[in-house]
Amino acid sequence: MPMAERxxxxxxxxxxxxxVAIAVVAVFVLGVFGIAVSQSGTGxxxxxxxxxxxxxxxxxxxxxxxxxxxxxxxxxxxxxAQAQKDFEEKTKTMNDKEKEAYxxxxxxxxxxxxxxxKVPVLSNIDAAVKAVADSKGLAVVLDVNNIVYxxxxxxxxxxxxxxxx
Numbered sequence: 001m002p003m004a005e006r007x008x009x010x011x012x013x014x015x016x017x018x019x020v021a022i023a024v025v026a027v028f029v030l031g032v033f034g035i036a037v038s039q040s041g042t043g044x045x046x047x048x049x050x051x052x053x054x055x056x057x058x059x060x061x062x063x064x065x066x067x068x069x070x071x072x073x074x075x076x077x078x079x080x081a082q083a084q085k086d087f088e089e090k091t092k093t094m095n096d097k098e099k100e101a102y103x104x105x106x107x108x109x110x111x112x113x114x115x116x117x118k119v120p121v122l123s124n125i126d127a128a129v130k131a132v133a134d135s136k137g138l139a140v141v142l143d144v145n146n147i148v149y150x151x152x153x154x155x156x157x158x159x160x161x162x163x164x165x
Contacts, residue, residue, distance in 0.1 A: 055138040056151035057129055057158055065159050068121045072114075079113055128161040129154070 063069060083106045091099045132154050133141045142151065159165075 053139040054151045055133050055141040055154045056144050056147050057141055058155045059143045061155055062125050062158055066125060066162050072117045072121055076114055079110055083110055128158050132157045132161055
Protein backbone atom coordinates (compact mmCIF):
# COMPACT_ATOMS: atom_id res chain seq x y z
CA MET A 1 0.00 0.00 0.00
CA PRO A 2 1.52 3.36 -1.01
CA MET A 3 2.40 5.91 1.69
CA ALA A 4 -0.29 8.41 0.61
CA GLU A 5 -3.01 5.80 0.94
CA ARG A 6 -1.79 4.79 4.41
CA UNK A 7 -1.91 8.45 5.55
CA UNK A 8 -5.37 8.88 4.10
CA UNK A 9 -6.56 5.70 5.81
CA UNK A 10 -5.02 6.86 9.10
CA UNK A 11 -7.00 10.13 8.99
CA UNK A 12 -10.20 8.32 8.03
CA UNK A 13 -9.98 6.40 11.27
CA UNK A 14 -11.92 8.73 13.62
CA UNK A 15 -10.02 7.71 16.72
CA UNK A 16 -6.66 8.43 15.10
CA UNK A 17 -7.92 11.75 13.65
CA UNK A 18 -9.12 12.83 17.09
CA UNK A 19 -5.74 12.03 18.67
CA VAL A 20 -3.88 13.96 15.97
CA ALA A 21 -6.22 16.96 16.42
CA ILE A 22 -5.70 16.91 20.20
CA ALA A 23 -1.92 16.74 19.73
CA VAL A 24 -1.98 19.69 17.31
CA VAL A 25 -4.13 21.75 19.69
CA ALA A 26 -1.87 20.90 22.64
CA VAL A 27 1.26 21.96 20.76
CA PHE A 28 -0.46 25.18 19.65
CA VAL A 29 -1.67 26.07 23.15
CA LEU A 30 1.72 25.38 24.72
CA GLY A 31 3.42 27.45 22.02
CA VAL A 32 1.09 30.41 22.52
CA PHE A 33 1.50 30.18 26.29
CA GLY A 34 5.30 30.09 25.94
CA ILE A 35 5.33 33.12 23.67
CA ALA A 36 2.99 35.02 25.98
CA VAL A 37 5.17 34.38 29.01
CA SER A 38 8.38 35.32 27.21
CA GLN A 39 6.91 38.52 25.75
CA SER A 40 5.04 39.75 28.82
CA GLY A 41 8.04 40.06 31.10
CA THR A 42 6.02 38.35 33.80
CA GLY A 43 7.99 35.14 33.80
CA UNK A 44 9.94 33.82 36.74
CA UNK A 45 12.23 36.86 36.92
CA UNK A 46 9.33 39.24 37.43
CA UNK A 47 7.67 36.88 39.87
CA UNK A 48 10.89 36.70 41.86
CA UNK A 49 10.57 40.44 42.58
CA UNK A 50 13.20 41.92 40.28
CA UNK A 51 12.85 45.61 39.49
CA UNK A 52 10.79 46.71 36.53
CA UNK A 53 12.59 47.91 33.43
CA UNK A 54 9.90 50.56 32.88
CA UNK A 55 10.39 54.02 34.29
CA UNK A 56 8.09 56.97 34.67
CA UNK A 57 8.64 60.70 34.95
CA UNK A 58 6.46 63.69 35.64
CA UNK A 59 7.35 65.60 32.48
CA UNK A 60 5.38 68.68 33.58
CA UNK A 61 7.45 68.86 36.76
CA UNK A 62 10.67 68.43 34.76
CA UNK A 63 9.59 71.33 32.54
CA UNK A 64 8.66 73.52 35.51
CA UNK A 65 11.90 72.83 37.39
CA UNK A 66 14.27 73.12 34.44
CA UNK A 67 16.55 76.15 34.91
CA UNK A 68 16.41 76.83 31.18
CA UNK A 69 12.65 77.43 31.31
CA UNK A 70 13.14 80.57 33.43
CA UNK A 71 15.47 81.96 30.74
CA UNK A 72 12.97 81.02 28.04
CA UNK A 73 10.18 82.78 29.95
CA UNK A 74 12.24 85.96 30.36
CA UNK A 75 13.19 85.96 26.68
CA UNK A 76 9.56 85.52 25.67
CA UNK A 77 8.44 88.34 28.00
CA UNK A 78 10.86 90.70 26.27
CA UNK A 79 9.73 89.42 22.85
CA UNK A 80 6.08 90.08 23.77
CA ALA A 81 6.96 93.57 25.06
CA GLN A 82 8.83 94.35 21.85
CA ALA A 83 5.95 93.04 19.75
CA GLN A 84 3.51 95.22 21.70
CA LYS A 85 5.75 98.25 21.18
CA ASP A 86 6.09 97.48 17.45
CA PHE A 87 2.34 97.07 17.14
CA GLU A 88 1.59 100.38 18.84
CA GLU A 89 4.13 102.26 16.72
CA LYS A 90 3.35 100.75 13.32
CA THR A 91 -0.44 100.61 13.55
CA LYS A 92 -1.07 104.31 14.29
CA THR A 93 -1.94 105.01 10.68
CA MET A 94 -3.41 101.61 9.79
CA ASN A 95 -7.07 100.75 9.35
CA ASP A 96 -8.68 97.89 11.29
CA LYS A 97 -8.05 95.28 8.60
CA GLU A 98 -4.36 96.19 8.36
CA LYS A 99 -4.05 96.18 12.17
CA GLU A 100 -5.56 92.70 12.33
CA ALA A 101 -3.21 91.42 9.63
CA TYR A 102 -0.18 92.90 11.40
CA UNK A 103 -1.33 91.47 14.76
CA UNK A 104 -1.59 88.00 13.14
CA UNK A 105 1.89 88.43 11.69
CA UNK A 106 3.27 89.32 15.15
CA UNK A 107 1.49 86.35 16.76
CA UNK A 108 2.98 84.01 14.20
CA UNK A 109 6.45 85.46 14.76
CA UNK A 110 6.08 85.05 18.54
CA UNK A 111 4.84 81.46 18.18
CA UNK A 112 7.81 80.56 15.97
CA UNK A 113 10.22 82.22 18.40
CA UNK A 114 8.73 80.30 21.33
CA UNK A 115 8.97 77.00 19.45
CA UNK A 116 12.57 77.80 18.51
CA UNK A 117 13.44 78.44 22.17
CA LYS A 118 11.65 75.30 23.42
CA VAL A 119 13.54 72.85 21.21
CA PRO A 120 16.87 72.96 23.11
CA VAL A 121 15.08 72.88 26.49
CA LEU A 122 13.08 69.80 25.53
CA SER A 123 16.20 68.18 24.09
CA ASN A 124 18.05 68.79 27.35
CA ILE A 125 15.19 67.29 29.39
CA ASP A 126 15.07 64.26 27.09
CA ALA A 127 18.84 63.81 27.38
CA ALA A 128 18.64 63.93 31.18
CA VAL A 129 15.80 61.39 31.19
CA LYS A 130 17.81 59.10 28.91
CA ALA A 131 20.94 59.41 31.04
CA VAL A 132 19.09 58.54 34.24
CA ALA A 133 17.18 55.72 32.54
CA ASP A 134 20.40 54.25 31.14
CA SER A 135 22.11 54.43 34.55
CA LYS A 136 19.18 52.56 36.12
CA GLY A 137 18.90 49.99 33.32
CA LEU A 138 15.44 51.11 32.22
CA ALA A 139 14.36 50.14 28.72
CA VAL A 140 11.29 52.39 28.58
CA VAL A 141 10.35 55.67 30.29
CA LEU A 142 6.84 57.07 30.04
CA ASP A 143 5.15 60.19 31.33
CA VAL A 144 3.18 59.56 34.54
CA ASN A 145 0.01 60.68 32.76
CA ASN A 146 0.29 57.66 30.45
CA ILE A 147 0.69 55.03 33.17
CA VAL A 148 -2.11 53.43 35.13
CA TYR A 149 0.00 51.23 37.38
CA UNK A 150 3.63 50.42 38.05
CA UNK A 151 6.89 51.75 36.73
CA UNK A 152 9.89 53.10 38.62
CA UNK A 153 9.56 56.87 39.21
CA UNK A 154 12.81 58.60 38.22
CA UNK A 155 11.51 62.20 38.28
CA UNK A 156 13.59 63.26 41.31
CA UNK A 157 16.79 61.86 39.78
CA UNK A 158 16.15 63.67 36.50
CA UNK A 159 15.44 66.96 38.32
CA UNK A 160 18.77 66.58 40.14
CA UNK A 161 20.52 66.00 36.82
CA UNK A 162 18.85 69.04 35.24
CA UNK A 163 19.48 71.41 38.14
CA UNK A 164 22.89 70.05 39.12
CA UNK A 165 21.78 69.65 42.74
